Amino acid sequence: MNWDDWRLRINELDNQILKLLTERAEAALKIGDLKRRQEAPVYAPEREAEIVRRLMAANVGPLPAEAILAVWREILSACRALEATLTVTYLGPQATFTHQAARERFGSAGVYRPARSIVEVFDEVERGRAEFGVVPVENSTEGAVNVTLDRLIASDAVICGELRLDIAQQLLSKASDLGEVKRVLSHPQALAQCRDWLAS
Structure with a gap:
C-alpha cells in the first residue's frame, strides 16, 4: 500500500471509531436514565476503574498503556457529562497540582472551580455547590496535610477515590x-x- 492508501485506511478506521463512540454515548445516555430512575450516583469510580483495568489488560500495543488511559479517561468523562454535568472544586488556583489531579480523575468534560483554601473546598461540597472536591492529603516531602485530615474528621463528606500524582518542578x-x-x-x-x- 502507498501513502494515499494508508490515509484512506486511517479515514475508514476513524469513521468506525466515531460510529462506536456514538454507540457508546447512546448506551451511556440509557444508563443515565436508569441511574436517575433509581437515584443512583452518576459517578461510579469503581465501575470506571474496572473498565480501565480491563482495557489496559487487553491492550497488546503498539499504543502504550498511558495513551490508552488518557484516551479512555476522556471517553469516560464525555459519556459521564451526557448523564449530568459534574462540578468539581479543588485547591486553586488554576494549574496547581490539585487542579491537575482533578482533571486526571474526572477528565476534561467537568466544570472545575478553584477554591482559595482546603476549608473552602470542603464548604463547597458540604453546601452542595460542587459534587466533588479534590484536596491534597499527603506528600512525600511534607507528610500529611493536617488541614485536610482535620476537615475529613469534622465533615460529612466522604472519600470516594484517591490519586497518586508525581510532582515535577522547574x-x-x-x-x-x-x-x-x-x-x-x-x-x-x-x-x-x-x-x-x-x-x-
Missing part, C-alpha cells in the same frame, strides 16, 4: 549557570518539595 532563570542563582522565589509548598535539591 527552576526558571535568566542565569546561564546554576551557580549564578542567589535567590529562589516560589510558593512555600514548592520550596519545601525542592529543599534538598536547592540545598545541594
